[in-house]
Amino acid sequence: MLFTQSLKKNYEFRTVYNRGRSIANRLLVMYTLRNGTLENRYGISVSKKVGNSVVRSRVTRLLRESYRLSESGIAKGYDIVVIARAGTKDASYREVESALLHLLRKQRLLEANENN
Numbered sequence: 113m114l115f116t117q118s119l120k121k122n123y124e125f126r127t128v129y130n131r132g133r134s135i136a137n138r139l140l141v142m143y144t145l146r147n148g149t150l151e152n153r154y155g156i157s158v159s160k161k162v163g164n165s166v167v168r169s170r171v172t173r174l175l176r177e178s179y180r181l182s183e184s185g186i187a188k189g190y191d192i193v194v195i196a197r198a199g200t201k202d203a204s205y206r207e208v209e210s211a212l213l214h215l216l217r218k219q220r221l222l223e224a225n226e227n228n
Contacts, residue, residue, distance in 0.1 A: 115183055115186075117153045117154070118153065119191060128192075132193070135218050136215075137214055139203055140215055142219060144190050144219050145190065145191045152189070155191075156193075161198050162201050194212065
């Protein structure tokens with residue numbers, strides 16, 4: 113991811129959960145929080161409720177790739193945490209991508225020139 117760093121530490125995730133704004137759809141939950149910098153930080157959370165390690169890794173890869181491809185159209189200066197719901201394990205790439213873009217639009221993070 114060219115313009116984005118990863119959220120890795122537990123306290124970073126907790127800060128976004130406690131102080132951020134949340135929105136959800138059928139497949140995903142998204143928390144966002146302004147971070148005061150000129151770049152985004154992105155975190156993905158996939159619990160054991162979603163499936164075994166193979167399934168969780170697949171969902172993580174789908175979410176990371178969906179974000180990477182739309183990264184240039186996302187507003188800068190936010191911490192973004194995406195949580196996969198159990199239904200994500202059966203979803204195709206297109207469904208996951210559509211769900212992620214839907215939440216980005218609802219949070220007003222997707223800039224108008226983005227065609228997705």
